[in-house]
Amino acid sequence: MSTGPAVSVGRVSTAPGRGAENQRWLDALNGSGPQRDAAVAELHGLLLRAARFEVARRRPALGHLRGEEPGDIALQAADDALVSVLARLADFRGESRFTTWAYKFALLEAAVALRRRAWQGREIPLEPERWPLFAGGELAAGAGPEQRELLRAVVAAVDRALTPHQRRVLLAVVLDDVPIDVLAERLGTTRGALYKTIHDARVRLRATLAEGGFDV
Amino acid sequence: MSDALVARLLGPVGPEIGCEECFAELDRYVELELADGDAEAAVPGMRAHLHGCPACAEEHASLRDLAASPPA
Numbered sequence: 001m002s003t004g005p006a007v008s009v010g011r012v013s014t015a016p017g018r019g020a021e022n023q024r025w026l027d028a029l030n031g032s033g034p035q036r037d038a039a040v041a042e043l044h045g046l047l048l049r050a051a052r053f054e055v056a057r058r059r060p061a062l063g064h065l066r067g068e069e070p071g072d073i074a075l076q077a078a079d080d081a082l083v084s085v086l087a088r089l090a091d092f093r094g095e096s097r098f099t100t101w102a103y104k105f106a107l108l109e110a111a112v113a114l115r116r117r118a119w120q121g122r123e124i125p126l127e128p129e130r131w132p133l134f135a136g137g138e139l140a141a142g143a144g145p146e147q148r149e150l151l152r153a154v155v156a157a158v159d160r161a162l163t164p165h166q167r168r169v170l171l172a173v174v175l176d177d178v179p180i181d182v183l184a185e186r187l188g189t190t191r192g193a194l195y196k197t198i199h200d201a202r203v204r205l206r207a208t209l210a211e212g213g214f215d216v
Numbered sequence: 217m218s219d220a221l222v223a224r225l226l227g228p229v230g231p232e233i234g235c236e237e238c239f240a241e242l243d244r245y246v247e248l249e250l251a252d253g254d255a256e257a258a259v260p261g262m263r264a265h266l267h268g269c270p271a272c273a274e275e276h277a278s279l280r281d282l283a284a285s286p287p288a
Contacts, residue, residue: 049287050282053278053281053282053285054278057278057281091240095243095244096243096244096246096247097243097247097283100243100246100247100279100283101243103243103279103282103283104239104242104243104275104279107275107278107279107282108239108275111271111274111275111278115271134218134221143218143219147218147219150222151218151222154222154225154226158225170225173270174221174224174225175221175224175225177270179270179271180235180269180270180271181271191235191271192234192235192236195234195235195268195269196234198227198268198269199227199232199234199268202225202226202227202268205225205226206226209226216226
């Protein structure tokens with residue numbers, strides 16, 4: 001969903017030594033026999049490191065996880081990421097270290113799993129829970145006259161300018177902090193599609209506010 | 217509080233990429249950041265997307281910190 005003009009993006013120059021290391025990974029993983037098996041095992045170890053890193057990073061907010069669950073989530077994320085990486089080797093363009101490229105798959109798998117686990121069994125409200133507070137001005141305590149005027153205009157634009165789907169998605173993600181992956185799963189769509197909905201809603205909000213004379 | 221919520225509702229100003237392109241470019245973007253390169257010039261619209269998408273922002277922060285940390 002590129003919203004700006006097409007821009008030519010130059011390739012990053014390859015740092016000394018990086019190209020050879022990247023090629024070593026590709027040759028080994030595209031090969032066969034014991035050399036490939038060893039490379040796959042090494043890659044799995046890297047992915048497990050990344051997944052554990054993500055789990056540990058979120059550990060303070062993961063009070064709902066018990067016993068072996070964090071380790072199990074990390075291992076499953078590494079397993080899933082390994083499948084993704086091996087399936088997408090042809091997509092690797094060598095514009096970063098192979099390890100950095102591979103890490104992002106494990107981080108994504110772990111992050112998505114943890115967000116879903118955190119929302120497991122929780123209902124996503126059809127009507128955003130905090131919107132009545134916001135729309136009623138209760139969150140504007142202490143705001144000056146100009147800020148209150150902007151708030152009223154934002155509330156009116158959200159209620160009148162957005163489609164019901166745009167309103168629900170935007171308020172769920174922004175106001176109620178529902179993770180976009182979780183919402184996508186519940187609505188049977190993709191994260192990218194939902195973000196486009198949010199983006200389009202924001203464009204419409206800004207346009208409506210600009211029509212009303214606000215400099216946003 | 218209301219200022220922050222309005223900012224989150226309205227999102228970033230200017231062109232931004234989507235989640236798929238963000239994921240595709242994330243490793244290159246992070247390495248440019250860590251090398252003090254001009255990451256935004258290499259991936260226009262990435263910074264705006266990271267401001268507008270909490271999930272991608274979390275994954276960006278994780279990859280940046282992981283890539284910057286030496287292997288155990």
